[in-house]
Amino acid sequence: MMKPILTLLISLSLFSNVNFAQKIMKGKVTDATSKNPLSGATIYFVNNTGKTIETTTDNAGNFIYDCSKGIFFNVSHVGYESKKIEIKNCDESILVSLFQNVGTLGEVEVTATSNQNKSILYQPVSITKLTPVELKRGNGLFLSDAINSNVPGVTMQSRSVAGGQQFNIRGYGNGSGGTSRINSNFDGQGYKVYFNGIPITDAEGITVMDDIDFGSVGNVEITKGPAGTVYGLAASGVINLKSIQPEKGKTSIGQEMLFGSNGLQRLTTHFQTSGDHSSLLVNYGKQKSDGYTVHNSSQKDFINIIANFNPSLKQSISIYFGYSHSYDERSGELTLTQWANNDYSGNIEYIKRNGHSELNSFRAGVSHNYDLSKNISFSNTIFGSGVSNNASSAGGWTDKDPINAGMRSTINVTIPIKNSISISGITGLEMQKQIAQTIGYGMIDPQGTAHANSWKLGDPYFIIGSTATGSNGITSNKYTTTANSAVFTEWTLSLPRDLSVITGIGISRMLINLNDRFYVPTNTKPTTFDTSYQSMVSPHFALNKIFNKHFSAYFSYSKGYKAPVSSYFYLPFVAAAASSTGIINQGLKPEIANQFEVGTKGSLNNGKLNYQLAFFNAIFSNKMTAINVLNTAGTSTLYTYVANSGKQNDKGIEGLIKYAAFKSEKGFIATVEPFVNFTISNFKYEDYSFHYKGTILKDSIVNYDGKPVAGVAKFIGNFGIDIAANNGLYFNTIYSYKDAFPISADGKNNTSSYSIWNTKIGIKRSLLNHLTTDIFLGINNLTNTRYPMMVFINQLPDAYMAGPIMTNYFGGINLKYNF
Numbered sequence: 001m002m003k004p005i006l007t008l009l010i011s012l013s014l015f016s017n018v019n020f021a022q023k024i025m026k027g028k029v030t031d032a033t034s035k036n037p038l039s040g041a042t043i044y045f046v047n048n049t050g051k052t053i054e055t056t057t058d059n060a061g062n063f064i065y066d067c068s069k070g071i072f073f074n075v076s077h078v079g080y081e082s083k084k085i086e087i088k089n090c091d092e093s094i095l096v097s098l099f100q101n102v103g104t105l106g107e108v109e110v111t112a113t114s115n116q117n118k119s120i121l122y123q124p125v126s127i128t129k130l131t132p133v134e135l136k137r138g139n140g141l142f143l144s145d146a147i148n149s150n151v152p153g154v155t156m157q158s159r160s161v162a163g164g165q166q167f168n169i170r171g172y173g174n175g176s177g178g179t180s181r182i183n184s185n186f187d188g189q190g191y192k193v194y195f196n197g198i199p200i201t202d203a204e205g206i207t208v209m210d211d212i213d214f215g216s217v218g219n220v221e222i223t224k225g226p227a228g229t230v231y232g233l234a235a236s237g238v239i240n241l242k243s244i245q246p247e248k249g250k251t252s253i254g255q256e257m258l259f260g261s262n263g264l265q266r267l268t269t270h271f272q273t274s275g276d277h278s279s280l281l282v283n284y285g286k287q288k289s290d291g292y293t294v295h296n297s298s299q300k301d302f303i304n305i306i307a308n309f310n311p312s313l314k315q316s317i318s319i320y321f322g323y324s325h326s327y328d329e330r331s332g333e334l335t336l337t338q339w340a341n342n343d344y345s346g347n348i349e350y351i352k353r354n355g356h357s358e359l360n361s362f363r364a365g366v367s368h369n370y371d372l373s374k375n376i377s378f379s380n381t382i383f384g385s386g387v388s389n390n391a392s393s394a395g396g397w398t399d400k401d402p403i404n405a406g407m408r409s410t411i412n413v414t415i416p417i418k419n420s421i422s423i424s425g426i427t428g429l430e431m432q433k434q435i436a437q438t439i440g441y442g443m444i445d446p447q448g449t450a451h452a453n454s455w456k457l458g459d460p461y462f463i464i465g466s467t468a469t470g471s472n473g474i475t476s477n478k479y480t481t482t483a484n485s486a487v488f489t490e491w492t493l494s495l496p497r498d499l500s501v502i503t504g505i506g507i508s509r510m511l512i513n514l515n516d517r518f519y520v521p522t523n524t525k526p527t528t529f530d531t532s533y534q535s536m537v538s539p540h541f542a543l544n545k546i547f548n549k550h551f552s553a554y555f556s557y558s559k560g561y562k563a564p565v566s567s568y569f570y571l572p573f574v575a576a577a578a579s580s581t582g583i584i585n586q587g588l589k590p591e592i593a594n595q596f597e598v599g600t601k602g603s604l605n606n607g608k609l610n611y612q613l614a615f616f617n618a619i620f621s622n623k624m625t626a627i628n629v630l631n632t633a634g635t636s637t638l639y640t641y642v643a644n645s646g647k648q649n650d651k652g653i654e655g656l657i658k659y660a661a662f663k664s665e666k667g668f669i670a671t672v673e674p675f676v677n678f679t680i681s682n683f684k685y686e687d688y689s690f691h692y693k694g695t696i697l698k699d700s701i702v703n704y705d706g707k708p709v710a711g712v713a714k715f716i717g718n719f720g721i722d723i724a725a726n727n728g729l730y731f732n733t734i735y736s737y738k739d740a741f742p743i744s745a746d747g748k749n750n751t752s753s754y755s756i757w758n759t760k761i762g763i764k765r766s767l768l769n770h771l772t773t774d775i776f777l778g779i780n781n782l783t784n785t786r787y788p789m790m791v792f793i794n795q796l797p798d799a800y801m802a803g804p805i806m807t808n809y810f811g812g813i814n815l816k817y818n819f
Contacts, residue, residue: 032097036766037061040249041077060769114490116424124542124554126614130220143214152654152679157790161298163210163328171650172236192234195241196320198365198383203434204482211324211361213302218244225595226560228538229504232486235562235593246272246279251819260810263290281306292804301325318367330355333798349394354461361387375414397441406432425491433483440476477517480566498546506538510563536561551602562591568642592621608660621647646688653680670726678717683709711793713739733759757782774814
């Protein structure tokens, strides 16, 4: 009797096991709006005992789960909101759609901080992060589009279609800090820019971005205010750019094509692969534009290679290499009269000389990160760049060949104490050296001097040379060696109830050696110059309090410096002013930035509403300004020199709000996310009097105390909305407004206020689980608004560089095949 019963029990057991084995089902994870599969998504199964079992999705977004191992599971993916799924029917496949995370402040991390918690919410300073959502609202090729519409307190201008880019951070930049502009029209000073951890700003403190492929940038972080305790000589702020990164667990090839008005074209080809311990991204881009005014075309070629390795769980290695060739034509500035009369011909002297900027550049860097323990980690980066730059303008031709090399090394330490009390800090060293030779040339009309005044479009451009018999046209030849270094340390004391105290100090140093190699027989003045700026001490102090893990209030004080550059010191020999030129301009002091800031940040309403609000007072002292020296009759400028003057007192309010107003996996609309940001500025000159006209021995005193700082609008505001549909459609629109502002420090000349309206629509779809597509169309300046791309401060009568005059269009298609 026992044998039949035993046989029956064994049979039932086998049937039960076979039947339950059939409950292993398939699932798939996709993007909720584009419907593209998400590879590398993490699935956590939770069974009845509370035990978790982990798996991940494959390249097609698929995963397999066993109903016997859980009653529910969680799905998560970097950049997306996690979702909890209950298993109700094991006989059906499960499709999981994840929404992209709007970026709650508790989850967005910053690049360098002493706080062991790197989220923006824990940083007592105004920081704005831009993701592909913001960077790709427009055509994605010009960073100024994203900066000007998303970052309060910061504006970005361009001298040409894709060259001469400059930042203005809280009133510092593009010459607006001085009563006479000292920054070049084609570069920036007073801030630092990094690309993949490599300084774009050279050892002298000058930033040229003509050769940066903004179309391959995937992340931007802007820190506003002095940052000497982490980055050294950064008086007004730091911009960290990061290129797109290989997607985890994917191997793909892609082709992106964009076309637009004024002959705009961009072709991008990329290959990426990523495994468990390494990844590789190769990106090639070719970009051109015919320009939107006279002599305004642009051509770019970019190659970026990014490789990441993880030799062990404790260490990682990142390698970056970039090459670019950039050629941007320079049209002449428009005078006040030309701008008023809608005359966009500009300064013909630029066009005669084929005004342009051409760069061939290489940049490379290697970073190694090592976690010695859970409380100690090291990061070391070595980098170098070489640039061959030739440019011509109304003043002639310039060849410059700077070579930069340097390193950055930091150690991060966390010291747990007890009862939620800990101390964490970042300590480091950054060094950079540059060797550069700059040669200036005069230019002549190859058809002769008589023809020069009758030159017209279509005639041969001027060439390098001089009317003097046998002269090679050289007007200057300077060899410079510059080096800067910064040692810094910053520490955060984390206390109970999410209160933290931050203190830090940075010490920066600048060395400048100048050798004038241009021989002038009648000049007996010095031709070499050495100087150094030592012990530029930048303290930092801040308090930060987090309330309910959702919003914060903070106070901070920081100090920074901007040292003079080599071109400020040597006054080239001028025969008409032989007694006062060919000399060393000594006694220049670094500019000093002191900033006080109070603010609050938060993620409210279950993370749907994110905001930042900051009140600041930035004081820039020892402002350097260029002083014109006229002939004794006061009818022409013999030369200019740089001198320290008064201060700039900048008080302002900045705010931004992002709100996830609607989300749904059903129906037509998937997400609706409006955003708004604004800047209110009250910037004044103080103690600002200086010698402006005449010779060095006979000066006139000009006083600008209490006048508004030129180049800064009192109010700037942006409002926009992002809408996505469940079928992959997406749409965004942005309305931007900017107040009028002074062009000259005396306040007698002002721009006009203007507003711009841009919009974009597209559709993202996944085909056959391998091919993803993104087709889009955009319209910029729907209202045909006339506005300047750049305004030249205190450079009258030249004043404007006009932006695209009419409504312009762009469209394209992005294809990616996932293996």
